[in-house]
Amino acid sequence: GLGLSYKKDENFGEWYSEVVVNGEMIEYYDISGCYILRPWAMSIWEIMQTFFDAEIKKMKIKNCYFPLFVSSGVLQKEKDHIEGFAPEVAWVTKSGESELEMPIAIRPTSETVMYPYFSKWIRGHRDLPLRLNQWCNVVRWEFSNPTPFIRSREFLWQEGHTAFATKEEADTEVLDILELYRRIYEEFLAVPVIKGKKSEHEKFAGGLYTTTVEAFVPNTGRGVQGATSHCLGQNFAKMFEINFENEKGEKAMVWQNSWAYTTRTIGVMIMVHGDDKGLVLPPKVASVQVIVIPVPYKDADTKGIFDACAATVKSLNESGIRAEADFRDNYSPGWKYSHWEMKGVPLRIEIGPKDYANNQVRAVRRDNATKHDIPMADVVERVKDMLDNIQQSLFDAAKEKRDVCIEVVHTWEEFAEALGQKKMILAPWCDEEEVERDVKTRTKGEMGAAKSLCSPFQQPELPEGTLCFASGKPAKKWTYWGRSY
Ligand SMILES: O=C1CCCN[C@@H]1CCCn1cnc2cc(F)c(F)cc2c1=O
């Protein structure tokens, strides 16, 4: 039948796999870890891209496109940058029947592709700041369990790569971009995130520091790195000799950032808002915000009902609302209700004989299934308000659910208990790397180890004498911990 065979709260993994397919977002592909993004998913990516691209253009960041392929010499440029990642690199070794002289890597990220040219292009301080972005795909041949949107061997992202004369400029941009990522999650996807800094252990090893927006999936009790904005310091400038002559005529290395968000954003939104009837799309990212469905009755004025549907769609579209009608005569209204609920369309409008006779429509919200009879004349205004209300209530519900999953702890016992209850844990930490490694070792298990997620910029009070939950040493900062994707 039409419905899902798995319940979100009973079989989350199976529910997710089914909902992305039944919601017509994903088609599974014959290469493991690769997925087809159908239009219902691609349209969400495009709506976010439109927002983010406009915002970075306001910041004078320019789009470009670098090659997909990286020569092996260039990719291995700096051992410590990619030593840990080597197993994930996909290589082209042949063309047709003949072996390539040198294997060529498919980009897993583009630092090593771009930075030799940053070195060539940046000569004087007038060449700075250099701020480029590219919208592209990257390939990382991961072996841990592939999950549509969340962890795939190829994904879409934007990667920003910028170079500045001073650290201050770089530090400022890192946070400007992180705020855009917060807006992507909270204003578009209606998903609450926590802004913070990654630990030395979890940060991008090639950089100076990593900032992140951390999301959380209550059903699995796992944190999700939502997007990252790194300050690279002068590490890559040193590696790739990206220098400039500063205003005093001295040779100086640039300060760089790199930042990305990916199609993982879509998976997080599905996991947070979806329910047992299927997807639940926040209106801001729904390519169809309102679906209008005629409910013709055998002897009723069918033409009048159909015309009323068409007129309703027209007036909604003219006011900037993305509305469509489902006139297909080979499906019943009931079938259509289930179909569009599965696809997560935020609002359904039904027009049946009674509605038509009373010159009104019946609106049904996808998020709470409430029904609202609306006079035809008020449809546009009321629908606009309802869509705004749906957007806000999806966020509020997700934030409330996420907040009850946060546990503040002070001791190892409390930490272990909270971890067992699938919580996101806020604990005082001594900020020592070997203690973090120790937490990972002590929490190893088939569910995966706990790791630090971020140290929130919003630090609660840390009273003098507070001890680290894991080492008992003096605590330096509050940090979120948990299992993660
Ligand atoms: O996360 C970002 C933002 C956009 C640009 N890149 C940075 C850091 C990426 C960190 N990273 C992440 N994954 C990688 C996987 C690889 F196979 C590999 F060779 C290198 C990497 C790698 O450098």
Ligand SMILES: [Mg+2]
């Ligand atoms: Mg990785």
